[in-house]
Amino acid sequence: MTPKVAQFLRECAPATPCLVLDVDRVAENYARLRAALPLARIYYAVKANPAAPILARLTALGSAFDAASFEEVEACLAAGARPDSISYGNTVKKASAIAAAHRAGVTMFAFDSEPELLKIAKHAPGARVYCRILVENKGAEWPLSRKFGCELDMARELMVKAGELGLDPYGISFHVGSQQTSTAAYEGAIARVAMLFTDLKEAGVKLRMVNLGGGYPVRYRQEVPGIDDFGAAIMGAMTQHFGNDLPEMVIEPGRFLVGDAGVVSSEVVLVSRKGKDDPVRWVYLDIGRFGGLAETEGEAIRYAIRTPHDGGADGPVTIAGPTCDSADTLYEKSNYRLPLALRDGDRVELLATGAYVTTYASQGFNGFQPLAEHYI
Amino acid sequence: MTPKVAQFLRECAPATPCLVLDVDRVAENYARLRAALPLARIYYAVKANPAAPILARLTALGSAFDAASFEEVEACLAAGARPDSISYGNTVKKASAIAAAHRAGVTMFAFDSEPELLKIAKHAPGARVYCRILVENKGAEWPLSRKFGCELDMARELMVKAGELGLDPYGISFHVGSQQTSTAAYEGAIARVAMLFTDLKEAGVKLRMVNLGGGYPVRYRQEVPGIDDFGAAIMGAMTQHFGNDLPEMVIEPGRFLVGDAGVVSSEVVLVSRKGKDDPVRWVYLDIGRFGGLAETEGEAIRYAIRTPHDGGADGPVTIAGPTCDSADTLYEKSNYRLPLALRDGDRVELLATGAYVTTYASQGFNGFQPLAEHYI
CATH class of the missing domain: 3.20.20.10 (Alanine racemase)
Structure with a gap:
């Protein structure tokens, strides 16, 4: 993430999901x-x-x-x-x-x-x-x-x-x-x-x-x-x-x-488990495969993810998008780990997402509008 | 395809790609x-x-x-x-x-x-x-x-x-x-x-x-x-x-x-072979996985396709969408056959495409606009 993108996110806190790209x-x-x-x-x-x-x-x-x-x-x-x-x-x-x-x-x-x-x-x-x-x-x-x-x-x-x-x-x-x-x-x-x-x-x-x-x-x-x-x-x-x-x-x-000029800012919608003793948490973001992250199909492109809790204890996660479609799952097999402190409402950043994101976004699957775009 | 949809396509010949749906x-x-x-x-x-x-x-x-x-x-x-x-x-x-x-x-x-x-x-x-x-x-x-x-x-x-x-x-x-x-x-x-x-x-x-x-x-x-x-x-x-x-x-x-209330009308953009003796033709349509046919991922949903040459001699085909993305390939393994007479410029219909098509369409991947929609 370039300093200019970091500053924009810090000072403007734009509505999520959005792409911020440093021209x-x-x-x-x-x-x-x-x-x-x-x-x-x-x-x-x-x-x-x-x-x-x-x-x-x-x-x-x-x-x-x-x-x-x-x-x-x-x-x-x-x-x-x-x-x-x-x-x-x-x-x-x-x-x-x-x-x-x-x-x-x-x-x-x-x-x-x-x-x-x-x-x-x-x-x-x-x-x-x-x-x-x-x-x-x-x-x-x-x-x-x-x-x-x-x-x-x-x-x-x-x-x-x-x-x-x-x-x-x-x-x-x-x-x-x-x-x-x-x-x-x-x-x-x-x-x-x-x-x-x-x-x-x-x-x-x-x-x-x-x-x-x-x-x-x-x-x-x-x-x-x-x-x-x-x-x-x-x-x-x-x-x-x-x-x-x-x-x-x-x-x-x-x-x-x-690619590395852009960052997608997203909000965590839910962090949950499927059963009480399930070691893997499901983390649902407000952007997914049909919101622009199409290159996560087959987990081909594996974006780095930043959270406000980085550095704290972490655990294994499955990461999914916000739609009712199960195909809208980003990473299940790529050994992602995210902080145990992560909660709904937290903002996370998907790094190096300046390429092949915005135009892929569906025009409104499940009613979700395409991500906003900020070129700075 | 309902008689009303068939009549609309025949009489109006709407620009492709489009969905025509009989309410x-x-x-x-x-x-x-x-x-x-x-x-x-x-x-x-x-x-x-x-x-x-x-x-x-x-x-x-x-x-x-x-x-x-x-x-x-x-x-x-x-x-x-x-x-x-x-x-x-x-x-x-x-x-x-x-x-x-x-x-x-x-x-x-x-x-x-x-x-x-x-x-x-x-x-x-x-x-x-x-x-x-x-x-x-x-x-x-x-x-x-x-x-x-x-x-x-x-x-x-x-x-x-x-x-x-x-x-x-x-x-x-x-x-x-x-x-x-x-x-x-x-x-x-x-x-x-x-x-x-x-x-x-x-x-x-x-x-x-x-x-x-x-x-x-x-x-x-x-x-x-x-x-x-x-x-x-x-x-x-x-x-x-x-x-x-x-x-x-x-x-x-x-x-x-x-689902079966709608039909996608599409234009064949190109019919080609990869080599002179290749038995399989590639048929490129003006709608693909990023234009709304997202459920063809993994060839999960296999739509029936009508062409103007149905009934004539046919042969094996791979069917793909119009974008520069290779993931935008609809059917390669599902044994589709289409008429040998099929040419660029022909109109084809994808049947029973009233569900899970329009909103999936990308807002403009490769510059292509989402399909038009006609509810009749």
Whole structure:
């Protein structure tokens, strides 16, 4: 928690649940990432947190943007971003959304299938396109399965076809999974991309860009490798595989830029036991999986929690949200312990919750309104 | 899909994604449930779908309401419900919410722990209270784990204490899990409740109400027992265990009343393969897990899907939502097959989606707005 967030919580005691996010910390994270990967252009993954103050600050810093929808394109433009700094990075887009982005001046589009490529050729003629390939997600705490990306063979054919369709076959992208804690994940993926570059060059298609995706981790309960380690691993692999002929490099950080800038403040609604001798207490917060903490699904992302009683005797707890849905349970198997003194009415803070919280919040499940947001 | 919903979709072709719900079907389901369990009072579980037209129609039919939050209490009152027809059924409530409901005239509150009982005694003095106990959820497609309810021993002590605190120890509740397809689940739970009634009578506390919860199933892809079967099983168990001294009976249907009244209309955004010879196509819809179809988590609830090409040759598919999140995959393991002719731009319908969809929708993950709602 940054000093500015701590001061705001102390002095303003905003109604819970809420997110308080220090926009200066976003700028600091942007600077750290720039320093770690000076050759890469940063496209902020807007979906991590599309709040206008974040987009405006990043625009002022010279960031580009990775948009998942036309609505996110519009949010970037509203914050002052230039259309040619926006990549429409979702490989699944309605034809109408492609056309709208094209009209708005967006020139860079992702795809991973022939039908999508045909849509782009028709509705954004001449656009720069990049193909997303499937890579291993080992080491990621929020892995991405096979939903996005295609096999290498198909990527090769489609990039040739892109040129034939009058599009600009710009590059290749991959994603090693979110909250990726292994630097090795990037090395294997870069090797695959380099093979594609070579094959396509032989086929007469000169690619110019590698999109390394995002996934750079944030410290939650456990230490993670520093961003410099990722920078070194990525640059090592790039020079190993591309030598002196380095392509343009794009990165799409989301969590890394905004995650540790934010804190969710929540009220304890109830602390109870299921039976008299049950050693485990149930702690119910006023925010849960359907209030924004969706990444606690499967206990994948394990946030650190601060309470007013930290340092006192503690015991094991199951932590749940406020709704009548049992799926709204945050942590049952992750060995959380909280102070025995914890009571309903206490305020607790969930740390490093600046990413992937606000927009996930349901519009009103069980009648609960989405959390408030304070950007300071 | 009711004829009225089919006609609306055909004639109005509303923008997707949207829910179209036939309020007359809700009334029909209410009548069927009344007929199957004439001795039970129906408390509609508002969380299943809190839309004003549904609440107003059920109020007119004489239904009572099970509210999960003070916001849901307010929604019922706004629809014309009398405060004494509202049960505040969430066992986890802020003190401020209890006080607000009490001020609004609500007199019936759930609890499952001593701290909650103390909160109710302080902020809703004299209220009727019922204790939720833990029961088996075997047979439920959306089971409820241990989040709600307490052990029998604790329930017994707390009901005695309720009287000592000046509250009215009204009854016992349980929940056999949602989309419960086994009638036997109720029989075991009722036996436990009857034991508690006997024990507490010996302790001088005369309980008057059994709250049988909800969970009555809806037909999705597979047949389920009819509501008459549940009615017969429940009444059989009640008479077996309570004889001629039947207590008041409360039921809290949500899914059963509104589920099959609604249809989600969605557009296919993309149909693709990951490799040339991949037998499985990926079908991406413009609604997914974060757009309201939250109950597809773990492929728990498997909706039937209609397409314009039904009857033609089909093949295996993985079905996913439109966001950049891989967790936004609906069905990968449930052996869905869809027509080979399916293309982007086609409209499909997800049947029996009137319950637990609209309010789950994220307020804007990836920039996508919540689905539109049409009550006809």
